[in-house]
Amino acid sequence: MMALLCIAFDLMVAWGVGFIYSTITCRWSRVFKGWQHLQPYRGGPRLRWFEVVRAVMGAMHRQGFLEFWPRFCSMLVLVPVLKWVVASNALTYDVEELFVTQRTIAGFAHEGLDSKTLAETFNLLVATAKHKESNRSMIDGHPFAPHYPNPHHLTRKWHQGMQFHNMYSLLVHTTHAPEEERSLALSKESAQDGHLVTVMLWHGNPFHFLSGYVEVNMTVDYGLEHPMWLAVGKGYLPHKLMWNVDAFFHKYEKDVAAFIRANSTAGVSQA
Numbered sequence: 001m002m003a004l005l006c007i008a009f010d011l012m013v014a015w016g017v018g019f020i021y022s023t024i025t026c027r028w029s030r031v032f033k034g035w036q037h038l039q040p041y042r043g044g045p046r047l048r049w050f051e052v053v054r055a056v057m058g059a060m061h062r063q064g065f066l067e068f069w070p071r072f073c074s075m076l077v078l079v080p081v082l083k084w085v086v087a088s089n090a091l092t093y094d095v096e097e098l099f100v101t102q103r104t105i106a107g108f109a110h111e112g113l114d115s116k117t118l119a120e121t122f123n124l125l126v127a128t129a130k131h132k133e134s135n136r137s138m139i140d141g142h143p144f145a146p147h148y149p150n151p152h153h154l155t156r157k158w159h160q161g162m163q164f165h166n167m168y169s170l171l172v173h174t175t176h177a178p179e180e181e182r183s184l185a186l187s188k189e190s191a192q193d194g195h196l197v198t199v200m201l202w203h204g205n206p207f208h209f210l211s212g213y214v215e216v217n218m219t220v221d222y223g224l225e226h227p228m229w230l231a232v233g234k235g236y237l238p239h240k241l242m243w244n245v246d247a248f249f250h251k252y253e254k255d256v257a258a259f260i261r262a263n264s265t266a267g268v269s270q271a
Contacts, residue, residue, distance in 0.1 A: 014084040018091025034090030037097045037231045041211045044202035045173060051149075051160035052171065058129030059147040059162040059169065062139050074168035075207050082209035086237050093233025097212075098242065100228050101187070102249040104257045107221025113264050115191070118222050121260045122196060123150075127176065138262065142255045144248065148174040148197060161199065163208075171207035173200040185217045187227040194218035203231070209241070224256060 022031050060068040088095055108118060124135075126148045131139065139145050148161040161174035175198040177184070185195035199214040212230035219225050226249055232238045 011084060014089050015091065018089055022091050030094050031090050034093070034095030034233075037095045038088060038090060038203050038211060041201065041203045041213070041231060044200060044204060045158070047171065047205065047207075048160055051152075054149055054152070055147060055160045055162040055171070058149055059145070059164050061129050062131065062136060062145060062147060063164055064140065067140070068164065068169065071164060071167065071169045075170060079168055079170065079209050080206040082241065083206060083211070086233075087209050087241055088203065088211045088231055088233055088238070090233075093235045093238055095231055095233050097229060097231050100230070100242070100246045101189070101225055102246065102253055103189070103219060103225035104223040104253050107219055107223035108257075108260065108264070109222040111261070113222055113260075115193070115218055115222060117264050118218060118224075118260065119196060121263045122216070122224065122256075123176070124263060125256065125259050126197065135259070135263065138255075138259055142252065144252045144255075148172075148176065148199075150176055158198075158200075170209070171205065173202065173205070174198065175200075185215055186213070186229075187215055187217055187225060189219055189225050189227070190215070190217035191220050191222075194220075196224075201230075210245070224253070224260075226253075 022028055056072070060072075085092075124131075125139070126146050127150050129147065129149070143166050145164040146161065147164070149159050151157055151159045157178070158173050158175040161172045163170040163172060177195045177197065179193075182193040182195045194217045195215065196218060197216040199216075201208050201210045201212045201214065203211040210228075210230055210232070212228055214226070214228045217225050217227070228246075230242060232242050
């Protein structure tokens with residue numbers, strides 16, 4: 001109930017103040033242009049209760065109840081404000097579409113790692129809820145921990161996912177690319193069959209502060225890349241938020257590389 005009240009208040013502030021501001025400043029043509037940039041990320045599937053619970057329980061098992069729960073509460077209260085008031089409010093900012101990408105510093109090809117092992121190890125990192133203790137300790141020490149469960153429903157490819165951050169958690173829609181669709185990456189830096197995961201940040205999802213489309217792909221030298229196409233406002237606060245995310249992922253890539261090296265050398269194991 002508290003989450004619904006917070007979302008309703010955020011919408012009232014974002015739309016009410018934004019409507020007055022856009023009317024006074026006569027910027028409605030820019031508002032409509034901003035809505036066009038947001039259009040590809042509007043709509044989308046609703047949040048599914050069973051899948052939200054599944055993603056939350058998996059993330060909480062990985063991080064621990066006492067560490068996870070305060071961040072989950074922050075998501076309910078803080079994240080809708082960041083999204084609809086700060087990051088992509090076309091009523092107060094000129095919204096533009098930006099592209100940013102991050103990748104592991106070097107590929108793993110020179111370490112003897114093949115594409116199959118890399119894909120399996122990455123899936124172990126993001127999709128598995130119950131890890132052996134050494135992996136759980138590594139993940140618990142990461143400042144960011146995505147948990148993208150594999151779909152339980154045979155007729156649907158996407159599933160609700162959870163991202164854990166030191167300040168808050170985030171809900172997303174994720175798709176694990178099946179082998180026959182790994183050539184469908186949007187990024188030009190991806191290997192021919194390198195597409196692994198799609199993360200949709202729908203504008204109507206109040207529990208992630210960005211709106212856009214994100215991929216995780218293998219590169220030609222068996223590294224990992226993380227391209228993001230984001231619709232954000234032109235302004236100090238939206239750009240500060242987005243570039244902080246970009247810088248954060250550049251640091252997180254070292255944790256991903258360390259996890260992959262630790263698990264690929266010993267073989268992929270969920271024990």
